[in-house]
Amino acid sequence: MDLSATAIATPNIALIKYWGKEDEKLIIPKNSSISITLDESLSTKTSVLFSSSLKEDIFYINGEKQDLSNNEVKERFNIINMLRQEANVNEHVAVVSENNFPTAAGLASSASGISAMVFAASKALSLNKSLFELGIIARQGSGSSCRSLAGGFVKWEKGSRKDGLDSSIRQIAPSSHWPEIIDIIAIASKSKKKIPSRSGMKQTVETSILYKARPEYAEEACISMEKAILSKDFESLALLTMRDSNNMHALMLDTWPPIIYLNQTSLEIIGEIQNLNQSMGKLVAAYTFDAGPNAHIITTKEHEKEIRNILEGIDGVESIISAGIGNGPRLLGEKDSIIEKYIKL
Ligand code: PMV
Numbered sequence: 001m002d003l004s005a006t007a008i009a010t011p012n013i014a015l016i017k018y019w020g021k022e023d024e025k026l027i028i029p030k031n032s033s034i035s036i037t038l039d040e041s042l043s044t045k046t047s048v049l050f051s052s053s054l055k056e057d058i059f060y061i062n063g064e065k066q067d068l069s070n071n072e073v074k075e076r077f078n079i080i081n082m083l084r085q086e087a088n089v090n091e092h093v094a095v096v097s098e099n100n101f102p103t104a105a106g107l108a109s110s111a112s113g114i115s116a117m118v119f120a121a122s123k124a125l126s127l128n129k130s131l132f133e134l135g136i137i138a139r140q141g142s143g144s145s146c147r148s149l150a151g152g153f154v155k156w157e158k159g160s161r162k163d164g165l166d167s168s169i170r171q172i173a174p175s176s177h178w179p180e181i182i183d184i185i186a187i188a189s190k191s192k193k194k195i196p197s198r199s200g201m202k203q204t205v206e207t208s209i210l211y212k213a214r215p216e217y218a219e220e221a222c223i224s225m226e227k228a229i230l231s232k233d234f235e236s237l238a239l240l241t242m243r244d245s246n247n248m249h250a251l252m253l254d255t256w257p258p259i260i261y262l263n264q265t266s267l268e269i270i271g272e273i274q275n276l277n278q279s280m281g282k283l284v285a286a287y288t289f290d291a292g293p294n295a296h297i298i299t300t301k302e303h304e305k306e307i308r309n310i311l312e313g314i315d316g317v318e319s320i321i322s323a324g325i326g327n328g329p330r331l332l333g334e335k336d337s338i339i340e341k342y343i344k345l
Contacts, residue, residue, distance in 0.1 A: 265316030
């Protein structure tokens with residue numbers, strides 16, 4: 001019996017960030033978070049095949065065979081086991097994933113990779129799961145990945161249950177609600193991040209003196225952000241976005257030993273965006289940084305050209321990618337499968 005499916009999913013950029021877990025095992029966050037799902041300018045295609053002709057579980061990312069005994073890989077792959085168990089399927093599985101952007105570009109591919117994998121696997125297994133249910137599974141592979149399962153503006157609700165069964169996603173608004181919004185990504189370093197987010201956020205929760213204030217503030221910021229999105233109030237969105245990025249990176253610096261993801265180029269970008277907003281007399285762009293030095297500039301299409309010009313002039317900016325708002329994962333046809341590109345059946 002062969003069960004297969006192929007899906008495409010895209011990364012998301014958090015406007016109000018997730019940095020800290022309430023439950024390390026179940027991956028329940030300390031606070032809710034809000035993100036924008038990006039369009040297919042950056043995307044991951046994943047094919048999943050459950051088949052009796054497979055002698056072992058196989059996992060390829062960008063042509064590289066993954067070591068399934070490696071902890072990081074295991075965590076990601078475990079969600080396949082959860083779905084396989086639920087569907088009562090005993091066959092081995094092959095998972096093959098390709099990014100349309102270089103992984104070496106320093107852009108997180110885990111969110112698009114995990115959401116594509118969860119989406120494709122659940123379809124292959126004919127598990128009729130809602131996005132909310134898929135989100136509960138995806139967040140156990142990597143927290144922020146659950147937000148890539150829906151398009152547009154997405155909130156990952158922290159929830160209040162100890163078992164985490166109410167901690168999942170909700171779409172605030174589809175991409176069509178505010179299609180003018182774009183994310184201009186400035187690559188400020190291509191190297192892999194030094195401290196993985198999983199251990200970094202644990203260290204922050206355990207040692208940062210300032211962290212105590214974050215969960216309550218971030219929960220309130222989510223409420224204000226949702227209002228800003230629904231009313232298309234760009235200035236409020238921009239202010240909340242920049243302050244939340246600053247807050248998270250301040251907590252990282254307050255962690256012991258300190259965690260510093262931003263580099264000189266990142267700091268220069270912050271200054272230039274401040275200058276731009278000041279010269280315009282209003283907020284027309286917002287910077288935000290995840291666990292790395294690459295800047296995401298959230299703005300509207302009308303300012304794309306001038307912002308790209310500004311970024312091009314900054315020392316250390318290696319490349320610039322623009323992405324619009326996307327619609328979330330989508331299923332492809334049989335003929336789009338990439339399994340046989342890497343695996344002989
Ligand atoms: O889900 P993880 O383990 O990749 O954590 C990433 C957290 C940030 O990207 C820094 C913020 C966020 O909410 O996406």
